[in-house]
Amino acid sequence: MVSRIHKQRPRTGTASVEFAVLLPLLGFLCVLGVDFSRIFYDQLTIRNCARNGAIYGSSDATKAKDTKAIKAAALADASDLSPAPDVTSVIAVDSANNSVVRVTVTWTFDTITHFPGVPSTVQMSETVEMRIAPTTPKNS
Numbered sequence: 283m284v285s286r287i288h289k290q291r292p293r294t295g296t297a298s299v300e301f302a303v304l305l306p307l308l309g310f311l312c313v314l315g316v317d318f319s320r321i322f323y324d325q326l327t328i329r330n331c332a333r334n335g336a337i338y339g340s341s342d343a344t345k346a347k348d349t350k351a352i353k354a355a356a357l358a359d360a361s362d363l364s365p366a367p368d369v370t371s372v373i374a375v376d377s378a379n380n381s382v383v384r385v386t387v388t389w390t391f392d393t394i395t396h397f398p399g400v401p402s403t404v405q406m407s408e409t410v411e412m413r414i415a416p417t418t419p420k421n422s
Contacts, residue, residue: 335356360387363389
């Protein structure tokens with residue numbers, strides 16, 4: 283019985299073909315990662331804007347009524363968002379019967395990716411509520 287030893291020919295180009303097949307998926311995952319990072323960063327910016335507006339409005343009752351100044355304080359951190367976010371503020375009463383200022387910042391995020399199944403816009407909204415500082419201290 284004669285044994286034949288077959289030498290396998292080297293498979294040149296196999297890695298290149300595998301890379302070419304996986305490249306679109308890897309590129310898509312990379313772009314999704316960039317979009318996720320941008321959404322995370324912009325959400326933090328929106329949250330900071332709402333907090334800044336609420337801090338300004340909560341300092342006294344007069345500032346709580348000044349919606350233009352609250353909007354300006356809120357938009358101070360939003361210089362890198364285009365177009366500028368929408369800022370609304372209202373004076374309300376919380377469950378403990380304290381006056382509060384409620385600032386809501388809303389912005390629409392546009393993604394880089396426009397693939398089926400991936401939303402092209404994301405509506406972001408943050409609301410911060412802070413108690414308005416009393417003008418005179420309460421006696422205990």
